[in-house]
Amino acid sequence: WKKAEVIPLHKEGDHEIAVNNRPISLLPVLSKVTERVALEQFTDYLIETNKLNKHQSGNRKNHSTETLQLFLTECIYQSIDGKNLTAVILLDLSKAFDSISHDILLEKLRKFGTSASATVWFRSYLSERVQSVRVGQHLSDMQRVTHGVPQGSILGPLLFNLYVNEISSMCKDCKIESFVDDSKLFLSFSICDIAESMNKLNADLKRVAAWCCSNSLLINPGKTKFLLFGTKQALSKINLPPLQFLGEELTPVRCAKDLGIIMDECLSFTDHTQNLTSKLMGSLCQISRVQHLFDKKTLISIINSLVFSKLYYCSTVWAGTFKENIRKLQLVQNFAARIISGKRKFDHISSTIKDLGWLSVQDMLAYRDAQMVYKIINGSVPLYLKNFVKRRSDVHNRSTRNSHNLDIPKCRTSFAQRSFGYRAIKLWNSLPNNVRESTSLNTFKQSLKTWLLNA
Numbered sequence: 001w002k003k004a005e006v007i008p009l010h011k012e013g014d015h016e017i018a019v020n021n022r023p024i025s026l027l028p029v030l031s032k033v034t035e036r037v038a039l040e041q042f043t044d045y046l047i048e049t050n051k052l053n054k055h056q057s058g059n060r061k062n063h064s065t066e067t068l069q070l071f072l073t074e075c076i077y078q079s080i081d082g083k084n085l086t087a088v089i090l091l092d093l094s095k096a097f098d099s100i101s102h103d104i105l106l107e108k109l110r111k112f113g114t115s116a117s118a119t120v121w122f123r124s125y126l127s128e129r130v131q132s133v134r135v136g137q138h139l140s141d142m143q144r145v146t147h148g149v150p151q152g153s154i155l156g157p158l159l160f161n162l163y164v165n166e167i168s169s170m171c172k173d174c175k176i177e178s179f180v181d182d183s184k185l186f187l188s189f190s191i192c193d194i195a196e197s198m199n200k201l202n203a204d205l206k207r208v209a210a211w212c213c214s215n216s217l218l219i220n221p222g223k224t225k226f227l228l229f230g231t232k233q234a235l236s237k238i239n240l241p242p243l244q245f246l247g248e249e250l251t252p253v254r255c256a257k258d259l260g261i262i263m264d265e266c267l268s269f270t271d272h273t274q275n276l277t278s279k280l281m282g283s284l285c286q287i288s289r290v291q292h293l294f295d296k297k298t299l300i301s302i303i304n305s306l307v308f309s310k311l312y313y314c315s316t317v318w319a320g321t322f323k324e325n326i327r328k329l330q331l332v333q334n335f336a337a338r339i340i341s342g343k344r345k346f347d348h349i350s351s352t353i354k355d356l357g358w359l360s361v362q363d364m365l366a367y368r369d370a371q372m373v374y375k376i377i378n379g380s381v382p383l384y385l386k387n388f389v390k391r392r393s394d395v396h397n398r399s400t401r402n403s404h405n406l407d408i409p410k411c412r413t414s415f416a417q418r419s420f421g422y423r424a425i426k427l428w429n430s431l432p433n434n435v436r437e438s439t440s441l442n443t444f445k446q447s448l449k450t451w452l453l454n455a
Contacts, residue, residue, distance in 0.1 A: 001031040004131040025150035035154035055168040058180030059157040065259040066314040079188035081416035085230040089185040092223035096181035098148035101216040173200040221246040225256040269318035273325035319365040320418030369424040405429040
């Protein structure tokens with residue numbers, strides 16, 4: 001049960017280049033059953049002892065890439081609304097899962113309080129592993145594995161989280177947030193403090209790099225990205241001091257992909273929505289060529305899995321984008337409806353979308369915003385999101401007619417009014433009481449959809 005067959009999973013770029021593929025270990029079923037039992041017991045222990053770092057969002061209940069990205073963007077919106085800038089460093093850890101030192105990991109597990117017998121079990125789990133690589137019909141010879149945890153295993157992601165658990169404590173001035181091996185440092189500062197802030201960033205980067213080195217983790221400075229967020233006016237006025245990292249100078253890029261979202265320096269998300277529209281239209285064109293092979297129900301399933309799941313990925317993060325970008329995304333939904341219904345390019349489509357029981361793209365974004373607010377109110381999100389939503393009665397002492405509403409944050413600029421913390425709370429306060437007072441998430445979703453369809 002310690003034999004793995006590794007297959008390359010293409011990430012991006014030329015798939016013939018090894019680094020553009022992610023190694024996924026196919027493990028025996030018996031191994032996964034055993035790991036599942038160990039995972040459940042160990043996870044219960046970690047939750048009970050509260051030893052997991054709150055800044056790690058990967059593979060944790062109620063945490064996701066969306067909650068992490070929402071926290072980051074809300075911090076940036078607040079910073080810019082306060083006439084500040086925010087620097088974000090997207091770290092690139094090379095072969096993070098494969099670089100883990102077994103001895104260091106076992107020592108960290110002991111510090112987490114694992115018993116002697118549990119430590120022996122983990123040592124056995126990690127040792128004497130072998131793997132071969134399959135590419136097409138070709139299978140390599142078996143090789144012994146001396147480092148790392150298998151990608152594709154049940155325990156691997158949790159063991160990696162524990163391995164990097166103390167990385168956030170390396171930063172003195174910056175905040176650091178992670179989703180498994182994707183970590184980012186960020187720091188907000190006034191324009192007049194830019195020189196001092198760059199020095200703070202440099203110092204924290206050095207500390208993080210030194211910690212990674214001492215823990216057998218390799219940061220790739222060539223793939224590490226530096227983003228500087230602010231208004232166009234503010235960004236045009238600054239003279240940025242150099243930011244050094246592992247012998248290379250980091251210069252700000254206009255946009256970069258982070259956890260599947262293209263972030264741009266002004267949080268317009270125009271690059272993200274344009275890229276999304278182009279890719280999804282391409283997928284729909286391919287589906288349209290074979291639509292005659294499937295019945296209506298199957299077509300809906302295909303489009304839901306290949307198109308809409310990508311369309312609304314992390315939508316609470318970017319739903320405040322410009323109306324023109326939303327209009328382009330609506331064209332994606334229109335095309336999907338035409339494929340399912342068999343209608344031609346210039347046929348009227350709004351009645352078809354309604355017959356399918358679909359919300360428009362704009363309404364679907366509102367639907368997902370309201371769901372997130374419901375989760376925040378009911379404690380189904382990470383702690384780091386809870387402060388973004390406050391009841392008006394908790395903020396204002398005097399009793400008012402709308403004291404059960406949520407408090408809408410004061411925004412100095414129209415830019416900040418595009419943030420989740422403003423638009424979603426404003427939406428929530430407009431919902432009827434019978435929708436807001438739903439006793440479960442499923443009931444809330446059903447009532448909310450009915451209200452939006454009839455609005």
